[in-house]
Amino acid sequence: MTLRIALRPAPLLLRFILPRPSLLLHQLPTRRAGHGPGQRVIHYMGHQAGATQPPTPHKTIHFCSQCAGPVDLKFVSSEDRWRHICSACSHVHYLNPRNVVGCIVEHEDQVLLCRRGIQPQLGKWTVPAGYMELQESTAEGAARETLEEAGAAVEIVAPYVHFDIPGIGQAYLLFRARLAPPFTFAAQAPESLETRLFPLEDIPWDELAFSAVSLALRYYVEDRRSQSWRMHHGVIRKQAGAGPNDPGSFKLTDYMGLPLGAERIQTQA
Ligand SMILES: [Zn+2]
Structure with a gap:
């Protein structure tokens, strides 16, 4: 199958605007959402420096794809994330x-x-x-x-x-x-x-x-x-x-x- 795509520029909303913080399943946002009072702009703040280390996630990779060595879950503070890292060759298995x-x-x-x-x-x-x-x-x-x-x-x-x-x-x-x-x-x-x-x-x-x-x-x-x-x-x-x-x-x-x-x-x- 070949795909022919001819997109013309569409108006872009540059910010995420919400009428309220969250909505339950059966309260679908209406087509006027984002244009009334109480608009909220979402900024991604990342993991705040000095914040408590997040809980250890579940380990899902056990052996290294590069050297077959054992893989450990380690917290990488520079990324504020847990990573699966080979304890033998240090290969990082990104998920x-x-x-x-x-x-x-x-x-x-x-x-x-x-x-x-x-x-x-x-x-x-x-x-x-x-x-x-x-x-x-x-x-x-x-x-x-x-x-x-x-x-x-x-x-x-x-x-x-x-x-x-x-x-x-x-x-x-x-x-x-x-x-x-x-x-x-x-x-x-x-x-x-x-x-x-x-x-x-x-x-x-x-x-x-x-x-x-x-x-x-x-x-x-x-x-x-x-x-x-x-x-x-x-x-x-x-x-x-x-x-x-x-x-x-x-x-x-x-x-x-x-x-x-x-x-x-x-x-x-
Ligand atoms: Zn390895």
Whole structure:
């Protein structure tokens, strides 16, 4: 697949502006967020000098990829972070968040959802999405995941949501997409048990797999009904020990809803 991208400069918001510090799941920020009283500008202050050392994270790497020596978790004060460092050769094993890329696929006023055939959240519904691979763009990854999980070829329409989930080291990048020729889809084992088009009023809200997907679909329904598309950004803050989509166990903070201009990203076979 080749990707033809012709983006025109869009108005940029230079600062993160919030109407209030945080919002519960069912209190989605409105399209007027950030334009009323009580605006708040977020500045990243970093880890304050002299502050208490953060708690030791869970060790996830045990042996060095370079020399097979034992790896220890060590606090690097110059970075204010814990790092996995080889005790034999000092190689630093960096751990970074992973991108989850996927599509909200629309066809004849319906959206395409997949019922998961694998853990986590086996049996729950989600949009086709998965981890981005090396050597691909986010849009290419989103289209690939849609083909792999839903058996559907799609045309990417526009970027739609970017949600950070720092508590689990993930960032979600979901695109709006249209079903493309031959306009067919089918659940792809083992990832999916079932793939269906849902009218918006029939979206199985109580059976959705992930908090990011639940939020994205709520914004999608809101935008579709108003026919006013935005790109949504926010940070999903999960309570410690919360499940992938436990009601009331996460909050959306740092929210921005950016009005979109003309849709200019298209894929070509
Ligand atoms: Zn080593």
